[in-house]
Ligand SMILES: Nc1nc2c(ncn2[C@@H]2O[C@H](COP(=O)(O)OP(=O)(O)O)[C@@H](O)[C@H]2O)c(=O)[nH]1
């Protein structure tokens with residue numbers, strides 16, 4: 149194939165080969181990030197060490213609404229000011245990959261311990277939405293969470309999920325699409 153034909157071919161392919169929008173999952177360890185990652189992505193997932201580290205990052209693709217996203221699962225982090233290598237990787241990834249959306253996943257049972265990280269992410273200017281996961285366990289211990297009040301206080305979209313039961317995931321996807329439609333050109 150000559151160069152002109154090649155160029156024409158790639159020109160007609162341009163829309164599908166442009167950079168996918170990126171959605172990065174962040175949060176403390178054991179809050180359900182990887183379960184949500186698996187629900188959002190298909191079977192084609194790659195796990196690789198972040199360059200220059202032994203920290204593993206999983207990447208997959210998933211269709212949310214009309215858009216195909218690159219979804220990235222990160223190692224657990226407690227703070228945006230890194231102490232561990234995992235935290236350093238997640239911080240670097242957030243600052244260099246410029247995701248269209250950062251999904252902060254928190255455990256509904258330990259909400260107040262996890263919200264400081266939400267504030268740090270927002271202060272860093274990241275496009276954050278919040279998934280309050282493990283709603284089933286919170287309900288089981290009699291905790292109710294006013295998600296609307298939380299969304300108003302934080303001024304970001306908030307969704308309640310029980311990922312292990314596949315609850316709230318459609319609502320989460322709707323929230324992602326709405327957010328990207330409103331905030332991403
Ligand atoms: N009861 C309950 N368990 C969950 C939920 N989401 C995740 N889990 C479980 O919590 C554990 C940690 O989940 P994982 O996705 O590995 O957490 P990660 O460390 O944030 O990636 C696993 O045993 C999951 O099956 C949920 O909504 N409800």
Ligand SMILES: [Mg+2]
Pocket residue numbers: 181182221222
């Ligand atoms: Mg995980």
